[in-house]
Amino acid sequence: MSYPIHRFQAICRLTPAEERHLTTLGDAEIVRRRGETFQREGDAPGGFHLHVRGWISSSILLRSGNRLIQKIHLPGDILGTPSMVLPQAADTLTAITEAVTAFVPYERFGQLFTQAPRLAALFTIAVQMERLALMDVLAVTGNASAREQLARLLVDLHARLSPIGMVQDDSFHLPLTQEVLGDLLGLTAVHVNRTIRGMEADGIISREGHRVRLLNLPALREISPLPPRRLQFEPAWLPAPL
Incomplete structure (x- = not known):
């Protein structure tokens, strides 16, 4: 497997x-x-x-x-x-x-x-x-602007796709319709489209078909209402391997 x-x-x-x-x-x-x-x-x-x-x-x-x-x-x-x-x-x-x-x-x-x-x-x-991820989503839903929510989602996808080699030059394939993005963000498809266009106009992201490039990743991280999570490596309480 x-x-x-x-x-x-x-x-x-x-x-x-x-x-x-x-x-x-x-x-x-x-x-x-x-x-x-x-x-x-x-x-x-x-x-x-x-x-x-x-x-x-x-x-x-x-x-x-x-x-x-x-x-x-x-x-x-x-x-x-x-x-x-x-x-x-x-x-x-x-x-x-x-x-x-x-x-x-x-x-x-x-x-x-x-x-x-x-x-x-x-x-x-x-x-x-997964529970932490859900907590983050709940924290921003209804409490952050559309721009902040979209920034959080793009930063999250970048972080999750990078370890599996699906990010090249800060760009990745995004096979999600604006309706699906709206579901995830609690926004209408029209609002999602307007927010994406605003980020493009500001030079923060660009799109070519279903491929999205994060032109200014530090700016997106600043816009995101939540700081990045840093996992604890090898917690002391883990049992020893058999």
Whole structure:
């Protein structure tokens, strides 16, 4: 399996055995077609998914009938973990581009706690990283300008895409429509378009098709209402590798 393990390597130095555990944890890789929904809210989950390649959205259905996209997942993410505490899947997972995932049954994941306890602890940290990301989104939603919110999102995507080699000269492919961006930012598509054009006019970003270049990354970081998070490397409480 070719699951990217950079987010675990950012927390501590992995042993060869831990790397083998990670790369063999999932079932055979499955290619997801663009637009394919491979988990629906309300399904019986039975496990979670390792995100190997492509862009994937997580969404929930509101009582109004509207679907709200909450998160854009990138390679190395762990999909569907909120459903661990529910009898039914908490969200819907849909491939934005062609994507690849690998399914991990809960039973196999549970074995990590006895076979590789430090790796199980790293999964716990990875889930807390997702919680931090959600806290940041909640902090700015409704409390920051459209320009600030877009800057935060672009800086976040740059930081998440860089470790997997998907950023070149501060530019990256952004396969998201303005409607999807609006969902993520709590804005209308018209407002998103106006904000992007304003940043282009100011020489902060440029666009060519679906490729976005961050012309002034320091300025974007200054505009973002939140400072960057700095992960703690090898926390002292981590159990020793077996």
